[in-house]
Amino acid sequence: MGEFDFSVWGPSLPFIRDGLLFTLRLTLVAMSGGIVIGTLLALARLSPIVPLARLAGAYVDLMRSIPLVLVILWFFLVIPYITGSPVGAETSAIITFTAFEAAFYCEIMRSGIQSVPRGQLNAAHALGLGRAQSMIHVILPQALRNMLPVLLTQTIVLFQDTSLVYAIGAKDMLKAADVVGKNYNRPVEMIVLSALIYFAICFSLSLAVKQLQKRVAIIR
Amino acid sequence: MNYHWNWGIFLEPVKSGDETYLDWLITGLGWTLAVSLTAWLLALTIGIAVGALRTTPSRLLVGLGNVWVELFRNVPLLVQMFLWFFVVPEFLPRDWSLWVKQEMPAKEFVTAAICLGLFTSARIAEQVRAGVGSLPRGQRDAALALGLTLPQAYRQVILPQALRIVIPPLTSEFMNVFKNSSVAFAIGVLELTFQARQMQEDSEQGIETYLAVTLLYFICAFTANRGMAWIEARTRVPGLIARSG
């Protein structure tokens, strides 16, 4: 057994807090951006305009079949060529995760939209609502409600995945733990601390989602 | 910014040695396959066992299975890699700890394969539990009524059916293993992502590098998918799909 000194946890807390704040910001931005873009992608995939549906489908399949770390590296490499100037690792991470998660939220929203009975659309049309109106006021709210637990579960996965910004050195919680561990020469204690924090957050969120799942039954 | 394309880069020698960049990528592919396949075998064995335990009448076994799944599901894979690589050896008895740190052959590879294998086993356990749960309860009763013991009933009757049911979700898990193996770069396994970063820095031809590596990951995922489809076709039972409830 090695010798441990967990007193390093005390002075590390301000750094951990800052790192955690970035991790949370990244998660929330990527979640909201991802759900919005993902919903648009889902509508595109379900649209009768074939080229549009194909394009959206290809984007989603591409994102889903390569490793996230590689996507992070790709964006970090390519964004400067598009914007014309280098961007920080944090900005790059936010863009990457939004674009990447959109593909996953897209598939969730697509099955959400398909879970709403066809009769609902007919009923909306019969009331004189247009296509867009029916989608916004009738279909999407039900799709969101049906898929809420799945969307939240995906968000927990996203929260964990943000740790991979390690690949480009963005300053998230794991990076903060890493830096403190190196500065105090206590890397083991700091890895344990970050594992505990991730576990505490993810486990309580997943319990909450389970509770929600019991209450929100899919309405068909 | 302008990008200077150079598709011949793969055949050029690396800056610090007589290998070519192509050699690096081939090594990378080798380690990616090694980590992924070893992890997959480990994950299948443990995942099926844990998944089955979670469906037994024993509350203790179910509880242990649940703890297993929750532990591996709620900590990021990257953090788990660090835990296995830096933390676990510290908790071993002194002699073992020294051996692991100093003498264990292919330490990075072994650690990555164990870590990814256990991580994936929790996900497989979840699928297998759902698969067993979806079988009619009468199947278990019928097996027991014939005098089979509970382990025999699982081996002969319950698992062969449950595993057929979970082949589609297992297919995406198998593809995930290849994707997730990329996280092993962080503990220094010389797999594809590690080599991609190294080649990008060394050659400064990032786009060609990443395109090649992306293609290789694609091929892995595609092969994994076809392989599982082949297994699914081979294990298909006539008339099974027609049977409802």
Add this chain to the structure above:
Amino acid sequence: MIEIRNVSKWYGHTQVLANASTHVAKGEVVVVCGPSGSGKSTLIKCVNGLEAFTQGTITVDGISVGDPKTDLPKLRARVGMVFQHFELFPHMNVLQNLALAQVKVLGRSQEEAATRGEALLDRVGLRAHAAKFPGQLSGGQQQRVAIARALAMDPICMLFDEPTSALDPEMIGEVLDVMVELAQEGMTMMCVTHEMGFARRVARRVVFMDHGEIVEDAPTGAFFDAPASARAKAFLSRILHH
């Protein structure tokens, strides 16, 4: 052969069996009937220990089912059971279904098991279907295979749990024929069924259950001609006038 004494069972606060007692002697056929939810399926599953019971004793051939020291797999291997939904193993063909427990439980060789299996398939008229999978057979054929599968273990008695309830009407006859033949050969049988014609033909006694209680346990003739309880009368008039 089967002795059920004062058996009670609770699921939480709901009582599903209330002090049930009956017996099936060697070579006897006893039919158990009653409205759905009366506990008849639960009772028959208690006989081979598929369901645990809270109080009372059940013995089969002198062996106590509820005793924790009893080797249940060994006991079950000697008691045949046929289920409402057949429960053939869908991933095995018909002959494999018949051979599995013979090999794994009785330790017979594959050849012995196959020979015995084929003989029994002959008997239920399905020899030609030996290589088919359950999903390729009709419900009636599946249930006959299930009976053959139970018989392959050379059971000392047979339990039938609503063997015809999941069948289309035109297939009920072929299954009942097999059961009648079995009864006439002297097999000890406990049958949960609503087939009153079958009961009249071969049952020595009829046990009528309601709300987990055994309300009536009478010789077949007496039960049909003059049921003692109002509940049995009501049940009979419902079931016979359909």
